[in-house]
Amino acid sequence: MSDPPRPRSFSPCLCRDCAPNTGLWFRCRPQPCRTPHPETRNSGPGFPGTELEPLRGRPLRRAAVAVLLRTGRPCSPAEVLGVIQSWGYRVGSAKPGKAVADALAYEVERGWLRRTGRGRYQVARISRGSRYRILAVVG
Numbered sequence: 001m002s003d004p005p006r007p008r009s010f011s012p013c014l015c016r017d018c019a020p021n022t023g024l025w026f027r028c029r030p031q032p033c034r035t036p037h038p039e040t041r042n043s044g045p046g047f048p049g050t051e052l053e054p055l056r057g058r059p060l061r062r063a064a065v066a067v068l069l070r071t072g073r074p075c076s077p078a079e080v081l082g083v084i085q086s087w088g089y090r091v092g093s094a095k096p097g098k099a100v101a102d103a104l105a106y107e108v109e110r111g112w113l114r115r116t117g118r119g120r121y122q123v124a125r126i127s128r129g130s131r132y133r134i135l136a137v138v139g
Helices: 057-071 077-086 096-110 128-138
Strands: 113-117 120-123
Touching: 057 077, 057 096, 057 120, 057 128, 077 096, 096 113, 096 120
Parallel strands: none
Antiparallel strands: 113 120
């Protein structure tokens, strides 16, 4: 006997095996993927839709947090900026290093990051859902 078809309301699988760049650690369940959202949307904690748009505000802060989540160690704003630029994004500011440093300082005040030393930042406490959303967008 074959299993009945599953409804198409399931979300796409983002487990370690199917999408290794998400950094998530849970088992894969066979689920049909729904149609993806358009690439140009900019809602929630994600990045702008295209790599040509510069990062500012919330997308810049989420990109900086994503770098720190991926590295798992304290980083300086210059290191964070280098990784963001290596991902193909650019920071929309005349002084991109200062913009990244301001974004990290904002997240320190918010409680998501902590300052471990002069010019060094590390992840403090971020809910599981927020980690999931940030890392799923970086993919």
